[in-house]
Amino acid sequence: METSHNGDELARILATLANPHRMRVIAALAHERNYVSALARELGISRPLLQLHLAKLEAAGLVTAAFELSADGKAMKYYDTVPFAVTLTPQSIALAARTLTTEEGDS
Amino acid sequence: METSHNGDELARILATLANPHRMRVIAALAHERNYVSALARELGISRPLLQLHLAKLEAAGLVTAAFELSADGKAMKYYDTVPFAVTLTPQSIALAARTLTTEEGDS
DNA sequence: TTCACCTGCAAGAAAAAACTAGCATGTGCC
DNA sequence: GGCACATGCTAGTTTTTTCTTGCAGGTGAA
Numbered sequence: 001m002e003t004s005h006n007g008d009e010l011a012r013i014l015a016t017l018a019n020p021h022r023m024r025v026i027a028a029l030a031h032e033r034n035y036v037s038a039l040a041r042e043l044g045i046s047r048p049l050l051q052l053h054l055a056k057l058e059a060a061g062l063v064t065a066a067f068e069l070s071a072d073g074k075a076m077k078y079y080d081t082v083p084f085a086v087t088l089t090p091q092s093i094a095l096a097a098r099t100l101t102t103e104e105g106d107s
Numbered sequence: 108m109e110t111s112h113n114g115d116e117l118a119r120i121l122a123t124l125a126n127p128h129r130m131r132v133i134a135a136l137a138h139e140r141n142y143v144s145a146l147a148r149e150l151g152i153s154r155p156l157l158q159l160h161l162a163k164l165e166a167a168g169l170v171t172a173a174f175e176l177s178a179d180g181k182a183m184k185y186y187d188t189v190p191f192a193v194t195l196t197p198q199s200i201a202l203a204a205r206t207l208t209t210e211e212g213d214s
Numbered sequence: 215t216t217c218a219c220c221t222g223c224a225a226g227a228a229a230a231a232a233c234t235a236g237c238a239t240g241t242g243c244c
Numbered sequence: 245g246g247c248a249c250a251t252g253c254t255a256g257t258t259t260t261t262t263c264t265t266g267c268a269g270g271t272g273a274a
Contacts, residue, residue: 007130014125017195018118019262020209027201037220049263051222067221074220074271086195088124090188094134102127126232144250156233158252174251181241181250220271231260241250 005086007100010093013086016060021045022053026081029063033080054079112193114207117200120193123167128152129160133188136170142183161186 005013016022024043028034036054040047057063058079066078112120123129131150135141143161147154164170170186177183 007127011125011127011130014121017200018121018125020114020118020204020207021262023114023118023200023204023207026197027204030197030201035220046264047221048223048265052262070220070271072219072272076220081197084196088193088195089191090133090137093124093130094137097127097130097134100127100130122231128232142250153234154251155235155253159232177241177250179242179249183250215274217274218272220269222269223267225265225267227262227264229260229262231258233258234256236255237253239250239252242248244245244247 005096007096007098008102010086010096011100013060013062013084014088016056016062019053021049022057025050025053025057026062029079029081033078035068035076035078039079112203114203114205115209117193117203118207120167120169120191121195123163123169126160128156129164132157132160132164133169136186136188140185140187142175142185146186 017026021043025039028039028042034042036050037047040050043050054063054065058065061082062084063079063081066080068076068078070076124133128150132146135146135149141149143157144154147157150157161170161172165172165186168189169191170188173185173187175183175185
């Protein structure tokens with residue numbers, strides 16, 4: 001659950017979510033957790049590209065990763081969504097904007 | 108008020124909001140409507156840059172513009188925020204992802 | 215051993231976004 | 245007229261993001 005974010009955190013979450021591939025990743029993982037290679041096949045994108053997007057999603061705290069050994073001993077990296085709820089309104093943006101650290105201390 | 112968005116629309120809104128300058132613009136306009144030049148001074152950024160961000164905000168439907176004549180006859184372009192409320196959850200993303208048109212018809 | 219599957223990483227190309235600099239228009243006022 | 249303010253637009257640079265290609269490692273099974 002998300003309550004208050006600082007501005008940079010919120011900006012990162014929004015930037016991360018604002019991508020078709022990553023939206024589909026969230027959608028796929030919300031349906032069922034999966035490991036990288038299988039997910040890449042499901043989404044029809046290359047594995048390196050998927051890994052890039054997964055890394056961003058994980059960095060934003062929107063998905064989690066866990067290693068698991070398959071029945072035949074292969075190391076699989078399973079990803080799953082992290083439950084989140086962010087509400088965007090002009091007011092919530094205004095509040096978050098107060099804590100932006102992007103240089104310039106607005107005097 | 109926002110209810111359901113198609114995926115592309117949501118992606119655009121998120122991408123638009125995911126920028127420090129634009130977050131500050133929303134914050135400033137939520138506080139009080141303003142015209143371009145004054146807003147640029149308030150935020151401490153160049154006018155052309157602000158116009159770029161305002162154009163994106165307007166394209167995403169997050170702010171509106173209206174021309175107004177000042178007391179001394181100058182044409183001022185006033186901007187104001189549009190009330191919006193977008194809630195982001197894994198489910199809402201999943202729903203929106205269904206209507207993404209970014210090429211590939213996932214067979 | 216070879217094949218099929220899993221992971222990770224990094225270098226470089228391609229595309230998109232952000233930003234600057236500059237010049238155009240117009241107004242009213244001194 | 246010249247100054248100060250408002251708007252607009254565009255060309256070009258810089259920066260960031262996205263994506264591809266290709267290689268590395270590991271496992272179990274035929």
